[in-house]
Amino acid sequence: MTQDASASQNMSEAAQAALDVGAQQIAKVYAKAFMGAVEASGKTDEAIAELDSLISDVLDGFPGLAQLFSSDLSAEEKSAMIDRVLGSQASPLMLNFLKVLSNHGRLDVLKPIQRAVHQLYDQMRNRFRVRVTTALPLDDAHRAQIAEQLRVMLGGEPMLDVNTDADLLGGLVLRVGDTVYDGSVATRLQQVRQQMINRSVHEIQSRRDRFGYSEGN
Amino acid sequence: MKFKADEIASVIQKEIETYHSQIDVREVGRVLEVGDGIARVYGLSGVMAGEMVQFANGVTGLAFNLEENSVGVIILGDYLAIAEGDEVKSTGQLLSVPVGDAVMGRVLDPLGNPLDGKGPVVTENRRPVEFMAPGIAGRSPVNEPLQTGIKAIDAMTPIGRGQRELIIGDRKTGKTAIGIDTIINQKNSGVKCFYVAIGQKESTVANVVEALRKHGAMDYTTVIVAGASDPAPLQYVAPYAGTAMAEHFMYNGGHALVVYDDLSKQAVAYRQLSLLMRRPPGREAYPGDVFYAHSRLLERSAKLSKELGGGSLTSLPIIETLEGEVSAYIPTNVISITDGQIYLQPDLFFAGQRPAMNVGISVSRVGGAAQIKAMKKVAGGLRLVLASFRELEAFAQLGTDLDADTQRSLDRGYRMVELLKQGQYSPLDVYDEVLTIFAGTRGYLDKVPRDQVAVWEKEFLQFVRDRKPGIRSKMIETKDMDAGLTKEMEDAITEFQTHFAGQREKEKAEREKSKLSAMKV
Numbered sequence: 001m002t003q004d005a006s007a008s009q010n011m012s013e014a015a016q017a018a019l020d021v022g023a024q025q026i027a028k029v030y031a032k033a034f035m036g037a038v039e040a041s042g043k044t045d046e047a048i049a050e051l052d053s054l055i056s057d058v059l060d061g062f063p064g065l066a067q068l069f070s071s072d073l074s075a076e077e078k079s080a081m082i083d084r085v086l087g088s089q090a091s092p093l094m095l096n097f098l099k100v101l102s103n104h105g106r107l108d109v110l111k112p113i114q115r116a117v118h119q120l121y122d123q124m125r126n127r128f129r130v131r132v133t134t135a136l137p138l139d140d141a142h143r144a145q146i147a148e149q150l151r152v153m154l155g156g157e158p159m160l161d162v163n164t165d166a167d168l169l170g171g172l173v174l175r176v177g178d179t180v181y182d183g184s185v186a187t188r189l190q191q192v193r194q195q196m197i198n199r200s201v202h203e204i205q206s207r208r209d210r211f212g213y214s215e216g217n
Numbered sequence: 218m219k220f221k222a223d224e225i226a227s228v229i230q231k232e233i234e235t236y237h238s239q240i241d242v243r244e245v246g247r248v249l250e251v252g253d254g255i256a257r258v259y260g261l262s263g264v265m266a267g268e269m270v271q272f273a274n275g276v277t278g279l280a281f282n283l284e285e286n287s288v289g290v291i292i293l294g295d296y297l298a299i300a301e302g303d304e305v306k307s308t309g310q311l312l313s314v315p316v317g318d319a320v321m322g323r324v325l326d327p328l329g330n331p332l333d334g335k336g337p338v339v340t341e342n343r344r345p346v347e348f349m350a351p352g353i354a355g356r357s358p359v360n361e362p363l364q365t366g367i368k369a370i371d372a373m374t375p376i377g378r379g380q381r382e383l384i385i386g387d388r389k390t391g392k393t394a395i396g397i398d399t400i401i402n403q404k405n406s407g408v409k410c411f412y413v414a415i416g417q418k419e420s421t422v423a424n425v426v427e428a429l430r431k432h433g434a435m436d437y438t439t440v441i442v443a444g445a446s447d448p449a450p451l452q453y454v455a456p457y458a459g460t461a462m463a464e465h466f467m468y469n470g471g472h473a474l475v476v477y478d479d480l481s482k483q484a485v486a487y488r489q490l491s492l493l494m495r496r497p498p499g500r501e502a503y504p505g506d507v508f509y510a511h512s513r514l515l516e517r518s519a520k521l522s523k524e525l526g527g528g529s530l531t532s533l534p535i536i537e538t539l540e541g542e543v544s545a546y547i548p549t550n551v552i553s554i555t556d557g558q559i560y561l562q563p564d565l566f567f568a569g570q571r572p573a574m575n576v577g578i579s580v581s582r583v584g585g586a587a588q589i590k591a592m593k594k595v596a597g598g599l600r601l602v603l604a605s606f607r608e609l610e611a612f613a614q615l616g617t618d619l620d621a622d623t624q625r626s627l628d629r630g631y632r633m634v635e636l637l638k639q640g641q642y643s644p645l646d647v648y649d650e651v652l653t654i655f656a657g658t659r660g661y662l663d664k665v666p667r668d669q670v671a672v673w674e675k676e677f678l679q680f681v682r683d684r685k686p687g688i689r690s691k692m693i694e695t696k697d698m699d700a701g702l703t704k705e706m707e708d709a710i711t712e713f714q715t716h717f718a719g720q721r722e723k724e725k726a727e728r729e730k731s732k733l734s735a736m737k738v
Contacts, residue, residue, distance in 0.1 A: 021259055025286050178263065181240055182240065183240045188241075
């Protein structure tokens with residue numbers, strides 16, 4: 001349950017920060033490097049947990065630090081500060097990573113990097129983030145059922161991020177990456193409505209044609 | 218009336234049974250920024266260039282720029298209703314428009330939505346807006362005439378079915394008028410006409426539609442409008458949409474004519490889009506592929522080979538120049554693409570020569586093959602007569618004494634210029650044109666006063682219709698002029714000359730008489 005909560009938090013953050021596509025692109029590069037380094041050291045899970053904790057406990061806990069990171073202090077000053085603040089607790093790998101970032105002036109993209117790291121990690125472990133939206137809250141049985149079906153469909157481990165939206169009226173909407181599988185009642189009603197409009201238009205036109213409608217008049 | 222529930226129950230049940238399991242699968246993205254007819258979209262990772270996308274409010278767009286981390290979309294509709302963060306879904310389809318008989322007589326926007334208040338366009342037939350032009354094997358040489366009904370054009374810059382003839386000139390020189398007259402003249406010829414109005418005032422377009430309707434041309438014409446107030450993306454796609462509608466007839470063995478009025482405004486709209494999309498600007502800030510934008514459009518006009526049904530699509534693109542500057546970027550581009558051009562000049566226009574066509578520099582590169590034989594025979598020397606006349610005219614203005622020969626050439630030239638004048642909305646059929654030009658080039662008008670040439674022409678054509686129907690019917694039958702027919706025409710003209718002179722004498726006498734009586738009173 002806690003995992004789901006953090007996942008949903010990640011998604012909503014992603015929704016906001018995705019708007020800065022430039023930062024995202026940069027973050028991907030650093031995330032790839034980070035993953036390469038931690039995979040080589042063999043302590044992937046610990047390193048990712050450490051990164052998460054750095055973001056949530058340190059940066060979110062002390063917004064002043066984030067401001068310092070994105071300020072125009074020189075790289076040496078920032079590196080020295082990283083040593084002083086985190087030196088006692090952080091792993092050498094994390095310290096090095098932060099210093100590399102500071103040398104390149106990219107400490108302000110830490111959050112996008114975290115997101116990109118998670119994406120890469122999911123990709124490596126063949127896991128898919130799936131955003132499930134339903135009209136009513138799902139119970140665990142349904143959740144398990146959906147997860148099971150998705151596992152077959154996607155050929156990987158789905159990570160459900162469950163939301164409710166009463167406007168759907170019923171059914172559910174799944175979103176995997178950029179693809180949306182929409183089985184909601186609202187969309188079906190919309191389709192029915194469109195079909196009815198099309199049919200009536202056709203009917204009206206054909207009746208009018210029957211009564212000697214000539215072109216251009 | 219009562220519904221019989223048991224009758225429809227099974228139908229309803231079937232509908233319900235077939236209905237379920239229609240899951241709507243779509244690929245989506247999110248709007249990052251929107252403005253001035255374009256949007257940047259994040260996501261849509263599988264979208265293809267030129268694919269249609271749909272915004273949350275139902276407006277459609279076209280994927281225009283595929284970039285590393287976003288997609289540039291041009292919005293075909295109201296972009297003010299789209300907000301940052303809106304969902305965009307890809308449709309997996311190309312932009313298409315309704316085609317076929319259902320669009321005839323309609324006024325549509327470039328997406329095929331009606332603008333004339335005559336209800337929806339109901340047809341199953343659609344064609345993609347962007348379509349590859351027929352290849353070499355699919356074409357045959359232009360060999361059928363497309364009569365514009367304008368004497369000067371049909372005689373000197375003839376247009377064939379499948380040809381692309383550019384109409385170029387400054388503002389207010391009668392460019393649109395030529396297009397409209399040509400459309401009006403297609404009555405009873407079976408050619409379907411499409412008038413694409415790009416970036417024009419809505420009031421101007423309304424006038425054109427009204428003129429077409431009044432002359433009975435709306436029965437076989439479709440007007441596609443992307444007005445000055447429409448966003449640039451619509452102005453950009455309008456010519457392609459019009460061509461798609463016309464192509465339907467071409468590929469079904471029919472004949473179609475498209476007038477693009479005008480392509481310079483389309484180029485401007487395309488420039489706007491490209492700059493907003495941050496494509497690099499080139500000459501005159503137009504994007505590098507503005508040539509391709511026009512060439513791929515005009516290349517779609519063709520005369521198809523017999524195997525493909527022999528249909529044709531003729532196009533009359535219009536380009537507006539600034540101060541007669543034909544060496545600007547867009548005019549030179551389109552001149553090089555088309556099979557000839559008709560230059561219209563303001564000084565000729567204001568001198569009363571309408572159409573204000575400059576004969577010297579207007580050409581038609583393929584249409585000559587499509588002229589009917591009779592026209593070819595009479596029009597052969599016309600261009601030379603006019604060219605030498607222009608030379609002598611400048612000379613004569615010096616006021617020197619002229620020898621008889623020069624004077625004769627001048628007289629002939631003045632009459633010919635007079636004869637080639639033609640009012641708007643009054644296209645002539647090709648046989649009338651032949652008769653008129655025959656009389657002019659053979660010198661039968663040299664003695665007619667210049668201000669009476671128009672009257673002479675009108676009465677002569679009426680005379681032939683009423684008293685000598687044999688000439689016309691023979692020409693319609695053979696489309697040629699043999700010695701016998703030439704003799705007949707000469708005799709008819711001589712006969713008419715005396716009749717005409719007598720008529721004028723009588724009128725003159727009457728005028729004198731009324732003047733006298735007025736003086737007495």
